[in-house]
Amino acid sequence: MNIDRKALKERMIAERREFHAHAESGFTEFWTATTVAGLLRDEGYDVRVGKELMSEEHRMGVPDAAILDACLKRAIDEGADASIAGAMAGGFTAVAGVMANGPGPVVAFRFDIDAVDVDESSDAGHPPRREGFASTHAGSMHACGHDGHAAIGLALARLLAADRDSWSGTVKLIFQPAEEGVRGAKSVAESGFLDDVDYIAAGHLGILADGSGTFYSGVGGFLSTTKLDARFTGRSAHAGMNPELGRNALLAAASSALHLSGIPRHSSGATRVNVGRIEGGSGRNVIPGSALLVLETRGETSALNEYMTAEAIRILEGVAAAYGVDVDVRRMGEAMGADSDPWLMELAATCAAEAGYARVSGETLPLGGSEDYSFMMNRVVARGGKALYSVFGATITDAHHSPRFDFDEDAMLPAAETLFLLAGRLLKAP
Numbered sequence: 001m002n003i004d005r006k007a008l009k010e011r012m013i014a015e016r017r018e019f020h021a022h023a024e025s026g027f028t029e030f031w032t033a034t035t036v037a038g039l040l041r042d043e044g045y046d047v048r049v050g051k052e053l054m055s056e057e058h059r060m061g062v063p064d065a066a067i068l069d070a071c072l073k074r075a076i077d078e079g080a081d082a083s084i085a086g087a088m089a090g091g092f093t094a095v096a097g098v099m100a101n102g103p104g105p106v107v108a109f110r111f112d113i114d115a116v117d118v119d120e121s122s123d124a125g126h127p128p129r130r131e132g133f134a135s136t137h138a139g140s141m142h143a144c145g146h147d148g149h150a151a152i153g154l155a156l157a158r159l160l161a162a163d164r165d166s167w168s169g170t171v172k173l174i175f176q177p178a179e180e181g182v183r184g185a186k187s188v189a190e191s192g193f194l195d196d197v198d199y200i201a202a203g204h205l206g207i208l209a210d211g212s213g214t215f216y217s218g219v220g221g222f223l224s225t226t227k228l229d230a231r232f233t234g235r236s237a238h239a240g241m242n243p244e245l246g247r248n249a250l251l252a253a254a255s256s257a258l259h260l261s262g263i264p265r266h267s268s269g270a271t272r273v274n275v276g277r278i279e280g281g282s283g284r285n286v287i288p289g290s291a292l293l294v295l296e297t298r299g300e301t302s303a304l305n306e307y308m309t310a311e312a313i314r315i316l317e318g319v320a321a322a323y324g325v326d327v328d329v330r331r332m333g334e335a336m337g338a339d340s341d342p343w344l345m346e347l348a349a350t351c352a353a354e355a356g357y358a359r360v361s362g363e364t365l366p367l368g369g370s371e372d373y374s375f376m377m378n379r380v381v382a383r384g385g386k387a388l389y390s391v392f393g394a395t396i397t398d399a400h401h402s403p404r405f406d407f408d409e410d411a412m413l414p415a416a417e418t419l420f421l422l423a424g425r426l427l428k429a430p
């Protein structure tokens with residue numbers, strides 16, 4: 001059965017706009033994930049949600065229970081199917097559609113679905129505002145194009161379902177929560193859901209500046225990164241009468257921030273460390289009994305990042321001991337280094353040209369940033385599979401994560417088409 005591409009494109013745009021209007025931050029994507037689950041079911045997929053593809057202990061940076069509950073309630077108030085959303089309570093907002101269609105390889109595709117913690121621009125000229133689909137959720141906005149990724153995933157689901165006579169094998173379409181802050185992918189990778197996967201592919205809309213019509217078959221050189229929260233607990237005391245009874249957590253945090261920037265740089269490659277926020281204390285005349293440092297490390301390779309993380313933790317613990325306070329260091333997010341498979345890159349380049357991209361680049365592009373999909377790539381590769389991360393060129397109105405970000409909706413259909421052709425190549429019917 002052949003799907004009418006004009007109708008498919010219109011549906012992608014409509015769905016992308018719905019997701020945009022219902023922007024939800026990491027682990028609170030109850031409306032988005034429930035909507036995706038319902039649509040996958042309509043197409044005949046076996047739908048898995050929540051703990052079926054998420055390891056609870058490997059989630060990082062999960063919001064407080066009160067926030068999760070409020071967002072779940074909001075999603076149901078906004079029409080999410082309560083029976084599906086209920087299975088996601090507590091922030092288990094991953095969804096997958098599985099279609100087992102005869103013998104053959106297992107091919108997975110990953111789409112991230114979360115929004116960025118930013119208020120969308122109120123400028124009347126900002127396209128989502130002008131066209132009436134701006135985020136209705138204060139503090140959350142699809143400023144990274146993941147609304148488009150979700151729409152691409154659903155279009156791919158429809159193309160594959162309609163064409164199931166011409167392919168053989170199993171497809172797993174994974175809609176991943178909490179990519180922002182690199183918090184969600186590790187949980188999916190560690191759940192074991194990918195352990196039978198032979199090929200996994202994903203892409204991102206418009207990361208590079210060349211605009212719509214360009215396809216970059218492989219992105220590599222993800223910086224490996226770890227996000228840490230360090231909570232210092234000391235003892236409050238009267239700063240005038242009994243300072244000797246206090247244990248100053250704020251000084252420990254401040255001193256740590258200075259020492260962290262002094263970690264020796266590594267001779268084998270690029271590293272980064274940044275303390276992004278410091279909080280602490282209560283009143284002017286009170287020895288600060290508590291303090292918080294929010295920091296991150298990065299490295300050109302996983303080993304370099306591990307070096308930076310280990311050094312950072314050693315400093316945090318050492319400085320805490322010097323001030324006689326306790327420190328609790330938590331991993332709030334993490335991503336690894338990963339590279340795209342050259343054979344898959346070549347295959348994807350052929351598919352992209354066939355899908356109508358005007359320019360196809362076969363080189364591996366260094367991303368320079370971090371992506372937690374790297375956990376999924378490495379999990380598949382560790383079991384003998386192959387992994388791909390591509391860029392779907394798209395003209396954008398402003399930088400990713402900016403309140404004025406928007407992308408050219410025409411860029412979505414060629415992306416879905418390319419992934420569909422790639423699936424067809426990998427799942428050749430006997």
Ligand SMILES: [Zn+2]
Pocket residue numbers: 144145146179204
């Ligand atoms: Zn993104």
